[in-house]
Amino acid sequence: MIEILLILLAPIIGGFIYGFERKVRARMQNRQGPPLLQPFYDTFKLLDKQTFIVNPYHSVLGVAHFFTLWAVVAFVILGQNLLYVVFLHLLASIFLILAGFSVKSVYSHVGANRELMAMIAYEPILIMLSVGFFMLNGSFEISAIRQNSPFLLSLFLLFLAFLMVIPIKLKKSPFDATEAHQEIVGGVEVEFSGVFFEFLYMAKWLEYVFVYLLLFLFAGDSVALGLALGVGVFLLVNLVDNSTARVRIDHLIKIVLSVGLTLGVLNLIGLSYV
Amino acid sequence: MFDLKKYRKKSPWILHYNAGSCNGCDIEILAALGPKYDLERFGVVNTGNPKQSDVFLVTGPVTFRSRERLVELYTQMPEPKVVIAFGSCTCTGGVFRDMYNVEDGIDRYIPVDVYVPGCAASPELLIDGVVKALEILERKTKEMEKPFKLFKEATTRDGITNRRNMALKVGEKDEED
Numbered sequence: 001m002i003e004i005l006l007i008l009l010a011p012i013i014g015g016f017i018y019g020f021e022r023k024v025r026a027r028m029q030n031r032q033g034p035p036l037l038q039p040f041y042d043t044f045k046l047l048d049k050q051t052f053i054v055n056p057y058h059s060v061l062g063v064a065h066f067f068t069l070w071a072v073v074a075f076v077i078l079g080q081n082l083l084y085v086v087f088l089h090l091l092a093s094i095f096l097i098l099a100g101f102s103v104k105s106v107y108s109h110v111g112a113n114r115e116l117m118a119m120i121a122y123e124p125i126l127i128m129l130s131v132g133f134f135m136l137n138g139s140f141e142i143s144a145i146r147q148n149s150p151f152l153l154s155l156f157l158l159f160l161a162f163l164m165v166i167p168i169k170l171k172k173s174p175f176d177a178t179e180a181h182q183e184i185v186g187g188v189e190v191e192f193s194g195v196f197f198e199f200l201y202m203a204k205w206l207e208y209v210f211v212y213l214l215l216f217l218f219a220g221d222s223v224a225l226g227l228a229l230g231v232g233v234f235l236l237v238n239l240v241d242n243s244t245a246r247v248r249i250d251h252l253i254k255i256v257l258s259v260g261l262t263l264g265v266l267n268l269i270g271l272s273y274v
Numbered sequence: 275m276f277d278l279k280k281y282r283k284k285s286p287w288i289l290h291y292n293a294g295s296c297n298g299c300d301i302e303i304l305a306a307l308g309p310k311y312d313l314e315r316f317g318v319v320n321t322g323n324p325k326q327s328d329v330f331l332v333t334g335p336v337t338f339r340s341r342e343r344l345v346e347l348y349t350q351m352p353e354p355k356v357v358i359a360f361g362s363c364t365c366t367g368g369v370f371r372d373m374y375n376v377e378d379g380i381d382r383y384i385p386v387d388v389y390v391p392g393c394a395a396s397p398e399l400l401i402d403g404v405v406k407a408l409e410i411l412e413r414k415t416k417e418m419e420k421p422f423k424l425f426k427e428a429t430t431r432d433g434i435t436n437r438r439n440m441a442l443k444v445g446e447k448d449e450e451d
Contacts, residue, residue: 034314048278181322
């Protein structure tokens with residue numbers, strides 16, 4: 001029962017996380033920041049805006065991206081197969097990339113290209129993460145993972161690699177070249193407007209929920225450790241976001257693949273000898 | 275059913291366009307978005323994208339080369355939208371008025387809702403201008419796109435709607451008022 005409630009409320013929870021994050025980021029820059037409910041004000045405003053439809057597939061793919069992400073979050077909450085969740089999340093990203101390529105705008109194409117490149121960087125780490133959980137647990141089922149003791153020490157190197165994935169997924173500095181506002185104007189979302197942009201905006205909130213739910217898996221059955229991890233990583237990611245500049249997309253791939261992949265492989269080799 | 279209109283005031287997304295400005299006004303805009311004045315506490319976001327913005331903030335006296343981009347950006351913004359002319363140049367042409375490469379202000383090309391004079395206009399004036407623009411934004415509707423000035427009401431007699439002779443002659447409505 002509580003699971004269904006959580007699934008239905010997932011976008012709203014994500015909206016609160018996003019609003020709180022904007023507040024925290026503003027406080028870190030010594031600003032007052034927008035109110036906590038600002039993301040919801042934005043969505044209500046977007047409901048009332050005129051909508052330009054560039055082509056129907058573009059808009060439908062944006063909506064598909066949102067609902068696939070919602071399904072991903074639902075499967076994580078229900079405790080389904082982790083590998084399946086990772087690949088379904090890949091499908092959601094592919095919908096977005098197809099939407100980016102379906103319009104003529106150059107910014108949209110560059111954004112979709114960068115999204116693909118970023119996917120090359122982070123997807124191996126997510127797959128190795130699920131393999132690591134499998135080696136410790138004997139099962140890909142998230143419900144089984146949640147019943148084990150915390151994985152943080154045995155998967156510590158993979159945890160560090162996952163820390164590099166979070167800024168890419170949440171579009172944060174230094175790894176926000178995929179979105180890059182004021183440079184390619186948001187990348188794939190450039191041609192969305194009105195109600196259809198709203199779906200992309202809410203998909204961003206679901207991305208927050210997805211990432212922090214994956215982070216919770218490191219804590220296993222310990223809720224206290226999970227909450228501590230969540231708060232700690234939240235502050236760390238925002239601190240890094242505020243204090244670093246954007247790296248180029250080819251540097252992003254080099255950094256994440258060289259450091260993240262090495263950390264992940266080392267961890268998996270270590271696990272196989274234990 | 276709650277009123278969606280009141281949320282327009284709470285999340286104005288700004289599109290900033292430099293139509294040949296000397297950068298003085300642009301620096302003031304960036305100062306307004308910075309920590310001291312912090313426009314983001316009103317929900318203002320500086321989107322670079324016309325398709326997702328509500329407030330069109332123009333600086334500069336509109337050089338000959340930038341006039342087409344100005345009109346194009348204006349038409350790409352979805353209704354409801356407001357236009358703020360920021361700085362003396364944007365309002366009238368300023369010190370560049372009557373120069374061969376300058377078009378003397380944006381209101382020769384697009385309708386303007388708020389004029390903010392000053393060379394360069396200060397961040398306080400920008401905040402005042404945005405607040406004023408939001409009052410106008412709240413009154414605007416999507417219906418504003420319709421050419422209402424050229425149409426009379428349809429007449430209904432015996433349950434039959436008659437749409438003949440709805441079009442006015444140009445200027446006829448103004449004479450009635």
